[in-house]
Amino acid sequence: MTYRNPPTTPRKSATFDDYTLSEIRRAAATGIYDIRGAGAKRKLPHFDDLLFLGASISRYPLEGYRERCDTSVVLGSRYAKKPIELKIPITIAGMSFGSLSGPAKEALGRGATLSGTSTTTGDGGMTEEERGHSKTLVYQYLPSRYGMNPRDLRRADAIEVVVGQGAKPGGGGMLLGQKISDRVAEMRTLPKGIDQRSASRHPDWTGPDDLEIKILELREITDWEKPIYVKVGGARPYYDTALAVKSGADVVVVDGMQGGTAATQEVFIENVGQPTLACIRPAVQALQDLGMHRKVQLIVSGGIRNGADVAKALALGVDAVSIGTAALVALGDNDPRWEAEYNELGTTAGAYDDWHEGRDPAGITTQDPELMKRVDPIAAGRRLANYLKVMTLEAQTIARACGKNSLHNLEPEDLVALTIEAAAMAGVPLTGTNWIPGKNGF
């Protein structure tokens, strides 16, 4: 009998993992960076790292289903003559017609309206589908100004000046030629079939002093009726929030790096910007330092998935949250029912993110007339409304357990963190301790 040395188990590198190796091979073969949709996919400190304490001897709870727990929120009360009143503090984030199909945009409007909340246009102008089916519609004012016009500005319910988004703070848009149908091309004043590079900077202002003048112009055009939001990516949340307030914003929107995009470079999505959880306390702190907390409202987005996430964001001081990716999933995005077709595209349900290619089996991120028929705007709108209702009930359940008769009465003192990182970011104690990293000199 010959003796063999015991073999070692084949070991793959944690640094050069399978994904990394595949990306090196793909880059070597094609010579172009990977473009995809959605937000950061890497593991990040998030709301899952926080827990609510609930009631105890010193804090008594409210009766579930019986005692009132208010969910409404008013946005734009600083300067706007007509602030927005929403029944729930969960709004639908900006997603463009062009990136999304017409039926998908209509479904977002229908779902939001059924739920008493707002939806938002995107980098492609306002469509009749979404204006007609959205009781409250926020009109984005973007660097590209595709489709921008004073008539739509005046028939919007609020205006969102987009400085950046969480997936790509500092990046412009990219809509590849295959998604540029006749209708999309016409709305964007561009030839059909060419790649559209949306600018990363606004064409007619730079910096906070200019922004203040730009906001004045938008207010003058709309007779000071509309709330004006300023949306920033999660880059420098303390200073961006402070500068947005200084520039005259009614509402500040901070979008963390888990927030999705229609298409940008993978390297940008995963390596630029900060996690949503890390952005909240600095933004709230800026408002508090200026004496503007609750006067200028704060909306946070990027990775909000359920009522617990909503409750945690509100407890940290935000006024409302916004959802994009989760709303698309409610409409039917990445549904396993299309698994065979996802496989044909070289992916699997839950991982499909080549939204820019326009071949979405679910019919959402496409301009293909046949594929988009798969979205029934009425049924998909109903699913979104159901989902929003569940999120709201979940948040109320937690708030009542914490003894709060309004979601907005949740506070940081209701929270602890499971990890040191989350404790430091959220400014709440590490569970089982009274230690808040960075506070009291430690």
Add this chain to the structure above:
Amino acid sequence: MPAINLSKAAREPGQASRVFDLAEMSLRELNQALHDLAPGSNETAWEVLHPRGSHSVAVGVDQPVAIDVRGSVGYYCGGMNDGGTITVHGSAGPGVGENMMSGQIVVKGDASQYAGATGRGGLLVIEGNASSRCGISMKGIDIVVHGNIGHMSAFMAQSGNLVVLGDAGDALGDSIYEARLFVRGKVESLGADCIAKEMRPEHLELLQNLLDRAGVTGVKAAEFKRYGSARTLYNFNIDNADAY
């Protein structure tokens, strides 16, 4: 009421203009009064005194009125104008006529950066010089500059015509789409994907029409060169990466 020069805008003969003195009234009152005009109103002649560099003078005008601004204005004068005829008897700050839909804006003096940015229609005439980024991201507007324009003008210009009687600065028409650029003088440099193009009869006709509409005399269309997109960057190609 001071005498005014009647411009070519629709104006009843002998009708007095409505005067807003910004030394005594607020910008808000001016713009609100302009927005309150009902379609078909006979208050078609307006005069703005003492603008003193105010921002957002006569923004969001949506009726065919004539507005004479007596002095220089700050940012965004005539922003999103839709049908108004606005004459600035002075110079204009950044973003004059930004996102104009239709109508006409004439600046008797110079214009700062981003003149006519993202404009979709109408005619913007700068009788002096325009600074950098003139016609940036233009989407259908016609711009005629009697003097020179600064660097990065017509950046990402999508549609419309930019006419320059003088010289153009660096990187003219960088990343241009389908807008047409006509320059009579020297071009410091062309931006990525912008090239000189043949001036065909239809371009000469178009240009002559623009010169006429802008009140330019003694200048022939044949004195201009045409510039536009080489269309090599329309669909991403890694071999063009150096151009981006």
